[in-house]
Amino acid sequence: MEYGFDITYIFDFIPKLLQVLHLTLAIVAGAIGIGLIVGLLAALPRLYKVPVLQRLSQVYTSFFRGTPILIQLFLFYYGLPELLKLVYIDVTKLPVLFFVIVTFGLNAGATISEIIRAAVTAVDRGQVEAAYSVGMSGYQAFARIVLPQAIAIAVPVFANLVIAMLKETSLAFALGVMELTGKAQTLGTLTRHFMETYIALAIIYLAVSFTLERILLLFERKLQRHMRRDAADAERRWRLWRGRKPMRERSPEVSGKEVPRYEA
Amino acid sequence: MIRLSGIRKSFGRQEVLKGIDLHVGKGEVVAILGPSGSGKTTLLRCINYLEKPGEGEIRIGDQALDARRAGKKDVHALRRRSAMVFQQYNLFSHKTALENVMEGLVVVKKMSKDEARKRGIALLEKVGLGAKLDAYPSRLSGGQQQRVGIARALALEPEVILFDEPTSALDPELVGEVLAVIRRIAKEGITMIIVTHEMGFAQDVANRVVFMDEGVIVEEGPPAQLFGNPKEERTRQFLKRLTPEASYTI
Numbered sequence: 001m002e003y004g005f006d007i008t009y010i011f012d013f014i015p016k017l018l019q020v021l022h023l024t025l026a027i028v029a030g031a032i033g034i035g036l037i038v039g040l041l042a043a044l045p046r047l048y049k050v051p052v053l054q055r056l057s058q059v060y061t062s063f064f065r066g067t068p069i070l071i072q073l074f075l076f077y078y079g080l081p082e083l084l085k086l087v088y089i090d091v092t093k094l095p096v097l098f099f100v101i102v103t104f105g106l107n108a109g110a111t112i113s114e115i116i117r118a119a120v121t122a123v124d125r126g127q128v129e130a131a132y133s134v135g136m137s138g139y140q141a142f143a144r145i146v147l148p149q150a151i152a153i154a155v156p157v158f159a160n161l162v163i164a165m166l167k168e169t170s171l172a173f174a175l176g177v178m179e180l181t182g183k184a185q186t187l188g189t190l191t192r193h194f195m196e197t198y199i200a201l202a203i204i205y206l207a208v209s210f211t212l213e214r215i216l217l218l219f220e221r222k223l224q225r226h227m228r229r230d231a232a233d234a235e236r237r238w239r240l241w242r243g244r245k246p247m248r249e250r251s252p253e254v255s256g257k258e259v260p261r262y263e264a
Numbered sequence: 265m266i267r268l269s270g271i272r273k274s275f276g277r278q279e280v281l282k283g284i285d286l287h288v289g290k291g292e293v294v295a296i297l298g299p300s301g302s303g304k305t306t307l308l309r310c311i312n313y314l315e316k317p318g319e320g321e322i323r324i325g326d327q328a329l330d331a332r333r334a335g336k337k338d339v340h341a342l343r344r345r346s347a348m349v350f351q352q353y354n355l356f357s358h359k360t361a362l363e364n365v366m367e368g369l370v371v372v373k374k375m376s377k378d379e380a381r382k383r384g385i386a387l388l389e390k391v392g393l394g395a396k397l398d399a400y401p402s403r404l405s406g407g408q409q410q411r412v413g414i415a416r417a418l419a420l421e422p423e424v425i426l427f428d429e430p431t432s433a434l435d436p437e438l439v440g441e442v443l444a445v446i447r448r449i450a451k452e453g454i455t456m457i458i459v460t461h462e463m464g465f466a467q468d469v470a471n472r473v474v475f476m477d478e479g480v481i482v483e484e485g486p487p488a489q490l491f492g493n494p495k496e497e498r499t500r501q502f503l504k505r506l507t508p509e510a511s512y513t514i
Contacts, residue, residue: 124354126350126354127356127357129350130348130354130355130356130416131356132312132314133314133346133347133348133350134416135343135372135420136372137340140371140372144367144371145356145358149357149358225400226358226359226402
């Protein structure tokens, strides 16, 4: 076979693909950034039951959670400029990346608003009363007592979203953005070694999501330290994790999933 | 001093407070007793405006608030004059014992962190938790958590501390340590209103005992009188049910 499998191509493609890694990461970072702001803004009216805004937020959330992201990308890229033309705003000159980041951002925002809503609801109501009784205003109670705890509750779910988002960025290729998948497609077409490009691509996605996972886990550990049952245990876990000791040295209760303890 | 006049509160159709008048003098310790559902906890929560009374006037010191035309500012001012100790402790679970005590000082009283820390440490030592400053609530026993709750309330130097069944959620062997702390601060002349089921404690600590039933104050008086020689039949029946002599067959 003329274009037989050749492992050296994989090593050759990896650095080439890494050249566009920043684009993929930019989409993820931009989308999560927009998503956090939009998500919080969309969650608040529903948490505080603001009449009209609550409805709007519901429509927004169901649209972005109920339609495929690929369709959303097409709608935004081809539809938005047409729509804005009606009010004499020209956005056709903006780079494709802009549309991609905004679409992914709004998409993430829908999920994040649901995550925030669930997490805020999960924070013990009694602590809000305690905050009021100490003399805090509604805003202070939310910002200082509810939000930090809600974030700690939300981190694991949020981590899933980030990882999912990383993989979904490959759809940006459909609009011709030369991110990881787009670049891989080009390399494949040029060299006719598709299998090798896809293997190289998979390795990179895997490495990036593994790294992201670790960073987010670190974050989770730090934010949830108040949920630990006892200090010595938490300390040991922390050391083990940083030292990357082999699995067998982890005793079952150390590697077991945390369960926050609620006193009756 | 605290003066409640004509406090009424309904949940839906059910009226739980039917016009309560109560006066608590400076430095007085008042215990509120009564069967469950009598409205005693609701009354306490109304004083701190965690429950919005339907009508009536609440006065703490020179701050008065009419329930029918209370703005956010009035509520805020009223709350800053009182502090509450909750049945479920309600400590901020993402903050250490010390941070729990400091929180109100730094955020509400705008005290510097160093100063707040100093006062926090002093207060936690006072409630016997000098060794647990940096422990998170999840690592403290119920009794310890409640003592942090008391330190948090004391830190604000309120004109009155409201205790909402402070020992009801505790294991029996932990009740003593919390009561001992409350007893100690009662001696310091801090005004306190305590909703409790601990008869012996009420008798021992309170200057005055208030008996509530079905949303009204049935009887009030010094503990010796109320426990020893209650005037009202309802009080008598309530106390009879709770006397330690009562035996249970299991």
